[in-house]
Amino acid sequence: MNMKHDDCLTLAQAASTFSALGSEQRLHVLRVLVRAGPSGLTIGELGRRSGVTGSTLTHHMKLLSAAGLVRQERQGRSIICAAAAYEEMQGLVDFLLSECCADCAAPQQGYDND
Template identity: 45%
Template sequence: MDKTAALAALAALGQDTRLEVFRLLVRAGPQGVPAGEIATRLGTVQNTTSAHLKILDHAGLVRAEREGRTIRYVADMTGVRDLLAFLMEDCCNGAPELCQPVIEAVTCGC
């Protein structure tokens, strides 16, 4: 991930509703959540939620999967890993063992 992509991802997460959408999708795991259900769960307007999802998608943090007439959104764990790798690229000034607790905390089997 380059600096421009990292800034886009951080900017996408820097808005309250988008952060809540992203966290909802991370909790949902690989099965994701249909777009309409995201709006319902968060109590937001569907077209506004759609705009937020588009920003998260362009930032590489979520991806859309079409199922007939439904669009299901899933947290893009590759994008998340790329962002975390960028943020921790020069971790601990050459002593990566100091960052091991952080790496272990964000490592999951997804």
């Protein structure tokens, strides 16, 4: 996704990122990485915790990385994977809620449509 915090997320950017999350396994892998925090997990530990291993995990990590949602970094002989795009994920949520209740007579309690 690679957007600056000040940039407005376009419909095409949001669709592309949501597409990367359009698999239960990819979404599960991302949630495991979010739970692990910014230090991430080795690819082996990510596979153990997510139950997704081998070429399937490699494929999912490639798509999540291309969407800018995760990063992979070699440390010695290990590959460390981490959820890297907390601001981008927040941007997706903001995109979905940005016009919440805009067409309602009265805004729903708990949501701003600024």
